[in-house]
Amino acid sequence: MTDEITNDPLEESTSLVKTLRPYHVWALGVGIVLVGEYMGWNFTVAKGGILGSLLALLVAGTMYLMVSLCASELGASTKLAGGPYDWARLFVGPGAAALVGLAVYMEYIALEAADSIVVASIAESILPEIQVFPITLLVITFLTFMNYRGVVAALNLNFALSFTAFIAILVFFAMSITGVGGVWNPGNLISGAIPNGLIGIFAALQFGPWFYLGIEGAAMSAEECKHPSRAVPLGQQAGMITLLLAAGMTLYVCSGLIPTDQLGVSVYPLYEAATNSGVQLLVVLLAIGTLFTCLASANGTICDSSRSWYALSRDQFLTPWFSAVHPKYNTPYRAVIFTMPIAIAFAFSGFLDQVITFSIVSGLVCYVMIPFSLIRFRKMFPQHNNKVRPFVGPLQPWLAYFTIFLALVIMSTLQWGYRYNLIFALLFYAIAYFYFNRRYRSLEVSHDWGEEMGWPEPVRT
Amino acid sequence: MEDKQKKENVDSVRYMSKLRQDALVVVVLMGILFFSESFIFYTIITTVWDSTPELSSIFPVYALFLLLVLGIGTAACLRVYSSIKEHMYTFRYYD
Numbered sequence: 001m002t003d004e005i006t007n008d009p010l011e012e013s014t015s016l017v018k019t020l021r022p023y024h025v026w027a028l029g030v031g032i033v034l035v036g037e038y039m040g041w042n043f044t045v046a047k048g049g050i051l052g053s054l055l056a057l058l059v060a061g062t063m064y065l066m067v068s069l070c071a072s073e074l075g076a077s078t079k080l081a082g083g084p085y086d087w088a089r090l091f092v093g094p095g096a097a098a099l100v101g102l103a104v105y106m107e108y109i110a111l112e113a114a115d116s117i118v119v120a121s122i123a124e125s126i127l128p129e130i131q132v133f134p135i136t137l138l139v140i141t142f143l144t145f146m147n148y149r150g151v152v153a154a155l156n157l158n159f160a161l162s163f164t165a166f167i168a169i170l171v172f173f174a175m176s177i178t179g180v181g182g183v184w185n186p187g188n189l190i191s192g193a194i195p196n197g198l199i200g201i202f203a204a205l206q207f208g209p210w211f212y213l214g215i216e217g218a219a220m221s222a223e224e225c226k227h228p229s230r231a232v233p234l235g236q237q238a239g240m241i242t243l244l245l246a247a248g249m250t251l252y253v254c255s256g257l258i259p260t261d262q263l264g265v266s267v268y269p270l271y272e273a274a275t276n277s278g279v280q281l282l283v284v285l286l287a288i289g290t291l292f293t294c295l296a297s298a299n300g301t302i303c304d305s306s307r308s309w310y311a312l313s314r315d316q317f318l319t320p321w322f323s324a325v326h327p328k329y330n331t332p333y334r335a336v337i338f339t340m341p342i343a344i345a346f347a348f349s350g351f352l353d354q355v356i357t358f359s360i361v362s363g364l365v366c367y368v369m370i371p372f373s374l375i376r377f378r379k380m381f382p383q384h385n386n387k388v389r390p391f392v393g394p395l396q397p398w399l400a401y402f403t404i405f406l407a408l409v410i411m412s413t414l415q416w417g418y419r420y421n422l423i424f425a426l427l428f429y430a431i432a433y434f435y436f437n438r439r440y441r442s443l444e445v446s447h448d449w450g451e452e453m454g455w456p457e458p459v460r461t
Numbered sequence: 462m463e464d465k466q467k468k469e470n471v472d473s474v475r476y477m478s479k480l481r482q483d484a485l486v487v488v489v490l491m492g493i494l495f496f497s498e499s500f501i502f503y504t505i506i507t508t509v510w511d512s513t514p515e516l517s518s519i520f521p522v523y524a525l526f527l528l529l530v531l532g533i534g535t536a537a538c539l540r541v542y543s544s545i546k547e548h549m550y551t552f553r554y555y556d
Contacts (some may be wrong), residue, residue, distance in 0.1 A: 015475045023484075051516065055504055058526035065533045072541075173497070193509040198519065230554045233541045234483060241534060248501040255505070386551055391544045394536040395504040 003250035012304075015403050017330035019152050022226040025235025027159035028303060029218030030242050031296035032108070033059070033123035033211075034165050035115060037243075037250040038290050039271050040210040048204030048262030048415070050188075050255050057247050059273035060208030063406040067216050067367050068240045068402055069393040072233040072373040075219030078453070079228045081332075082311025083304070085371070089315065091376035091455075092369070095437025099429050100369045101312045103362040104217075108305035109339060110359035113346035115298035116140050116291065122291050135349075139298065140343050146225035147302045147336045150329045151224055154303055161296035166246060168289030172274065172282055176256070182277025185254035192260020199416075206360075206413040213248040213363050214297075215240055215305040216370060225423045229390035302339050310335040310385050317436065322413035361425035367407035388455050470551060479555040483545055487538045495531060502527050 046052040071083070080086035084104050089097030101187070120135035146154045194201065218236045225231040246360030250270060254263055257273040266272050274286035310332035313322035326333040346355050375397045381388045414422045449455045506523065510516060549555065 051509065051513065054502070055523060056528070058523065058530055061528055062529045064532065065530065065537065069533075069537055097481070177500070185500065189508045190512045193513045194515060197514060198524060225490060227552055227554050229548055229552060230483075230545050234487075237534075237537050237541050238486060238490060241494050241538075244530065244534070245490075245494055245497055247500050251500045340545060386548065390548055390552070392540070394540045395533075401531070 004333055008145060008460075009253065017151070017223055018226050020155065020221050020231060022231045022235040022238070023159055024152070024155040025218045025225065025231050026239045026242070027155050027162050027296075028300050029215045029236060029239035030112070030166065031155075031293075032159035032214040032217055032304065033239075033243055033297070034246060035111075035118075035293045036210040036213055036296035037169060037246045038165070038293050038296075039118070039249065039266075039268055041207065041247070042203040042254065042263050042269040043207040043210070044383065045192070045255075045260055047196065047207065048200040048202070049192045050237065050251075051194050051205030052196075052201040053251055053255075054206045055201055056208030057211055057251060059205055060211055060410065061244050061247065063367065063403055063410065064209075064212040064215055064243070065398045066403040066406075067370055068218075068236050069221040069396070069402065070371045071216045072236045072372055073389065073391050073393040073396070074326075075232040075236075075371070076220040077228040077389050079222045080224075081220060081223035081307040082314075083222070083307065084306055084370050085311050087373035087377070088336060088369050090402035090447075091373045093437065094317075094440035095433045095435075096369060096372075097315075098312070098317050098436030098440070099214055099259075099433045100366055101308050101317065102256040102432050103307050103365045103369075103429060104308040107359045107362035107366065108217065108301035108308070110341050110346055110355045110362075112140070112301040112305065112339065112343045114144075115294045115301070116143075116343065117347055119291065119294045119298070122294070132145065135233040135278050136347055137344065139295070140340055140347070142341050143295070143299045143302055145301060147306065147339075148326070148331060148333050150223075151303065151331055154299055155221075158296045158299050158303075159323070161299070161412075162288055165289040165296065169246050169249050170283045171285060172253050172270070175279065175282065176253045181253070181279055181282060182257055182273075184253070188257075188259050188263075189255050194262070195260070197308075201356070202312065203413055203416040203447065206382055206416065207409060209360055209363055212240070213245050213360065214253050214304075215243060216366065219303050220307050223307075233391045240400040270303060272359065293401070302336065302343075304336040306332055306339050309338060323356060324369065340424045346418040354421060357414070357421045358393055358425055361411070361414065361422060362429075364407050364411045365425075368404050371397075371407075373398045381455065381461060387449050396407060470554065471556070473543055476549055476555050480546060480549060484542055487542060491535065498527065498531065505547060 042346045058272050074087045078086055085097055085101035088100040116136045116139040119139050120132040123135050124130055124132050146157060172181060175374040176184055218239055219232050222228040222232050254269045256275045263269055268290055270287045271290050276281040293434045310323055313320055322335045322338060324334050384392050449457055
């Protein structure tokens, strides 16, 4: 029995299999994001030193906790695979929906490309005779096949990979605070506490999302969950706490084991910290963790980007050809396969740092639109009942307003170093918004809440 | 009435046991979160406090966001628990 307590027409018209449990939701969210603890977050140190990194961790952590709460409420209510796209479509309008659908797709597909390249680079560093190009292709192909074959198999793989990578961080932290994980040097923190003054601390916020980027994607599995009103909130919040833990532990061990000037530019900071610790067990553990977390992230992003593409197609923003569901595996297989050429194109564009920045801006666009969708949802459907809102988030809509504020603050800090990327990305999404809003205005007018969601008509706002 | 009927048709002992397992996961995670975030925050701030005079002026911002992280995290977990408890018979979470 699924969460539906009324006859849901969507359940009859689509056939995505409903088998996922809370640990799958956890695995999807943590799997995508945990790579950010293994690499990338340390650019906060380059901008603002250890104190800049600590503030970025706390500010971005607050924002993502609130985004997760918004996503949990919206995901448990709508139970649709498109996630942020579907929330914007239902509660804001077609232009915003297309904008968010594209943003989610770009955010995840760029991450997939980056993760695959890092996996290939790690393989090359272990076996210098192999080349990055074919291994990247192999990784993308293998993970696409896993997602084609079935969502349960793909997310079981993610659970195993993410859990191992998280345990590696936990063991490293435990060994570090007990003194057996190398010499934790407080001098590193003192010399690199605040190298660029207060402006540097503020500028470090732009890389804060690295710690948690993509956790909102966990709610995109709602349509495939056995009990979305339990699995989504529980899996998503457990995932968010896991990431907060991992982020803090990572900052602690790395700041004490790597000099700040090296930490700010390190490619694999956790692995480097393990190497500096001189403990062979940790070196092996963190090497495995780095590899596994990249694979888990690439795997999870294929799952989420394909669902976003599938949802866009199902609602005729794209050709309906992509919305086909595999008769045997119950996966949106055409949308899954289509992630391959796009990811490969991103991977071999040669401008990976630009691609990643585009991914961050895309994520921040989502973090404005997700809470805005929740605010609209609360206004349109103020009643709390099992049919409309089985999970009611705390302190809403005030947390949603605060989330939008923090997302805009973090976005504004991209002007230090990535001004043109920010302008280009916002221009891209503004054009997408106006184009789709004009083209698909009729979708909003012809919306039938009873038929699509089994809900009563909304309050006029 | 409908909820009451559903409650009567399920194994309540099993449901309460499963609910406690869900609660345990959340409590353990929150316990580790409170310990680790407080420990890390305290260690970093006390290590650099004397050598960084600017820190005293922006310390309230750090303290505010630490409290927000722990406070919102706790509120979220309590709400998830109460939501599961409220709906577990209606949606038959543990069958």
